[in-house]
Amino acid sequence: MTDQIYVGVDLGGTTIKVGVCDSEGNLLHKYEGPTGVEFGQDHVIGKIAEYARAAVSETSYAWDQVVGVGAGIAGFLNIAEGIIVASVNLNLHNVPIKQRLEEMLGKPVKIDNDANVAALGEVWSGAGKGLSDVVCYTLGTGVGGGIVENGKLLHGFKGMAGEIGHLCVVPDVEAIQCNCGRVGCLETVSSATGIVRMATNAVERGEFTSLSLLDKIEAKDVFEAARGKDEVALRIVNRAAYYIGRSMATLAVITNPQRFIIGGGVSRAGEILFEPIRAAFNKYTPEPIKDGVDIVAATLGNDAGIVGAAGLNLK
Ligand SMILES: [Zn+2]
Numbered sequence: 001m002t003d004q005i006y007v008g009v010d011l012g013g014t015t016i017k018v019g020v021c022d023s024e025g026n027l028l029h030k031y032e033g034p035t036g037v038e039f040g041q042d043h044v045i046g047k048i049a050e051y052a053r054a055a056v057s058e059t060s061y062a063w064d065q066v067v068g069v070g071a072g073i074a075g076f077l078n079i080a081e082g083i084i085v086a087s088v089n090l091n092l093h094n095v096p097i098k099q100r101l102e103e104m105l106g107k108p109v110k111i112d113n114d115a116n117v118a119a120l121g122e123v124w125s126g127a128g129k130g131l132s133d134v135v136c137y138t139l140g141t142g143v144g145g146g147i148v149e150n151g152k153l154l155h156g157f158k159g160m161a162g163e164i165g166h167l168c169v170v171p172d173v174e175a176i177q178c179n180c181g182r183v184g185c186l187e188t189v190s191s192a193t194g195i196v197r198m199a200t201n202a203v204e205r206g207e208f209t210s211l212s213l214l215d216k217i218e219a220k221d222v223f224e225a226a227r228g229k230d231e232v233a234l235r236i237v238n239r240a241a242y243y244i245g246r247s248m249a250t251l252a253v254i255t256n257p258q259r260f261i262i263g264g265g266v267s268r269a270g271e272i273l274f275e276p277i278r279a280a281f282n283k284y285t286p287e288p289i290k291d292g293v294d295i296v297a298a299t300l301g302n303d304a305g306i307v308g309a310a311g312l313n314l315k
Pocket residue numbers: 165166178179180181182185187
């Protein structure tokens with residue numbers, strides 16, 4: 001039990017989620033409400049402030065005990081100055097959100113991108129608890145990432161460090177175009193979207209697979225078929241995993257983490273995915289660098305974002 005609390009906000013296009021954490025990163029209380037993007041930026045910022053206060057009011061703590069408020073946001077951010085440069089799904093452009101929320105809440109406010117805060121959450125009180133050097137992958141519609149070095153998020157020149165979904169890993173002859181405009185990014189093969197695309201292509205080529213019986217293929221169907229020893233599905237899962245493991249080998253050489261944490265919807269596939277990831281990582285990482293390093297699943301699930309956002313104000 002501590003007398004200080006931290007407030008974290010996950011600012012989504014539909015819902016604003018708020019978490020209240022103690023100084024150990026334990027999630028004490030959750031609160032959420034509609035974002036109301038259609039009512040414009042003043043409305044959205046007002047709602048963040050309203051929900052943050054409401055969340056704390058439902059705990060046994062007082063607003064005075066809040067150390068700070070953090071927010072995880074998808075989009076292009078100026079993290080140092082706390083400005084949303086452009087967020088398409090929030091329809092927010094050039095919004096000095098830090099300054100505006102600090103005026104409304106009377107507390108320090110910090111922002112960071114959604115994948116970074118998820119990484120921070122896992123390190124504070126999830127699968128990376130107690131560790132200071134960790135790389136997190138978020139495998140969902142895309143591939144996101146966050147790198148924690150010496151207990152701090154790595155930001156880089158413009159705050160874009162850790163965009164590991166755009167590590168260029170697929171050879172040109174097999175590469176397809178990524179949303180970022182280049183070809184061969186990790187995200188094109190190892191996201192749910194990439195897995196579904198590979199499966200759909202295999203079916204369209206007439207390959208012999210149980211996936212051809214489905215009207216619409218989802219990533220979880222591919223993992224299910226792979227578990228049932230469907231060779232086409234296994235090949236696709238192994239390819240997605242291979243490039244994740246290989247990208248980890250690259251990151252290990254650069255950042256030397258102690259642990260890789262994998263979260264996001266795709267990570268729920270479990271060992272059928274993790275085993276070939278570890279195999280590729282072990283194959284491509286030099287012995288002294290891989291020694292003592294493990295690859296594990298995230299444990300906070302959807303709460304990683306609010307917990308990590310709360311953790312932005314840790315000293
Ligand atoms: Zn890309």
